Amino acid sequence: MLYPDQPFPVLTERLRRLEDLRFDHVYLPDHSADLRDPRHTWFDSWTVLATAALSTERIRIGTLVANQILRAPAQLAKQAIALDHLSGGRFELGIGAGIFPWDHHSVGELPWSPRERVQRFADYVAIVDGVLRGGAFSHAGTRLWARDVITVPGSRQSPRLPITVGGQSPTLVRVAAERADAWNTHGPPGATAEEVLRITAEQNTRIDRLASAAGRDPADIRRGYTIFGPWDPRAGRHGYEEIFERFGEAGVTEFVLDWPGERHAEEFERVAREVIPALRGD
Structure with a gap:
């Protein structure tokens, strides 16, 4: 981003x-x-x-x-x-x-x-x-x-x-399931880290169900998480590897990182050069 x-x-x-x-x-x-x-x-x-x-x-x-x-x-x-x-x-x-x-x-x-x-x-x-x-x-x-x-x-x-449909409300999730090629969320504002993770998993499951009801293959809809709020690594509580692993288990297939700024540029480049290629299987 x-x-x-x-x-x-x-x-x-x-x-x-x-x-x-x-x-x-x-x-x-x-x-x-x-x-x-x-x-x-x-x-x-x-x-x-x-x-x-x-x-x-x-x-x-x-x-x-x-x-x-x-x-x-x-x-x-x-x-x-x-x-x-x-x-x-x-x-x-x-x-x-x-x-x-x-x-x-x-x-x-x-x-x-x-x-x-x-x-x-x-x-x-x-x-x-x-x-x-x-x-x-x-x-x-x-x-x-x-x-x-x-x-x-x-x-x-x-x-x-x-x-891509971006958002968390029931209507936006439904529209994503019915029409979109991808869905992206940053989680509900004000939620804790664990609440964001749980709600994202629940919404992913709902997209699967709604896509099937609309005659679509749920696997055709990419799922993205924009790293934000309580999960932001720049706050020092969670690292990128943990985020990729835990949200991956919740059904997320794509991650959006912010441009890092000077203080965090070295970690950003490490993740780009070492962590992401391994996730891709490069």
């Missing part, structure tokens, strides 16, 4: 460094300002992703997660398609329900209730999914609709570029 909080030459150097370290993906968040402090530097993530597409060759790029508050679904899909072509078919679209009031304020809206966010989300992902496949698409939803959206070309990847 790379934040767009540095000058572009620094961001470009970091993108190339992540590729040199053989990470599989680099993701950017999608907010109108820095979620840690809105007064900090914060560039538009989609512009940084275009830079990533042009300055790297192998690493896959994407959003984690695109924000339904900020972008209409059909236009989000067309942005993703453009980056899929620009990157040579390396783009993955993570989508989330959004939460921060300042994102609403930036587009001239009062914040939605949690119920409104999740009710919009099912329609939102359905529209994105349909538009990504190209051609003409319409959707009549309970909260959102689209009519005769023409998309030429569609995704470079077939049948469309991959979608």
Whole structure:
């Protein structure tokens, strides 16, 4: 996970460094300002992703997660398609329900209730999914609709570029099971480390059950954990090896690490060079 909080030459150097370290993906968040402090530097993530597409060759790029508050679904899909072509078919679209009031304020809206966010989300992902496949698409939803959206070309990847659903609510987990190629969580905010682990395992099991009910093979849905909060190794309580082992036992197949900062750069590189290749079986 790379934040767009540095000058572009620094961001470009970091993108190339992540590729040199053989990470599989680099993701950017999608907010109108820095979620840690809105007064900090914060560039538009989609512009940084275009830079990533042009300055790297192998690493896959994407959003984690695109924000339904900020972008209409059909236009989000067309942005993703453009980056899929620009990157040579390396783009993955993570989508989330959004939460921060300042994102609403930036587009001239009062914040939605949690119920409104999740009710919009099912329609939102359905529209994105349909538009990504190209051609003409319409959707009549309970909260959102689209009519005769023409998309030429569609995704470079077939049948469309991959979608990740990020979030923990029952509705988002259901949408992930029914439509997504991957699900990502950082666990419920405020939960203890053991609670995050237990809830992640329970949600993984629920995705298996819901995917089967929808006629999908649960094994087709990748499961990701963004290392966060009580499990963050930079807090000194848990190491990467423990996280990979324990969440792997809970059904997680992918892990998202933050850019480390200077204090933790040596440990970050050790994990990239020694621990992750062993997990991959390289």
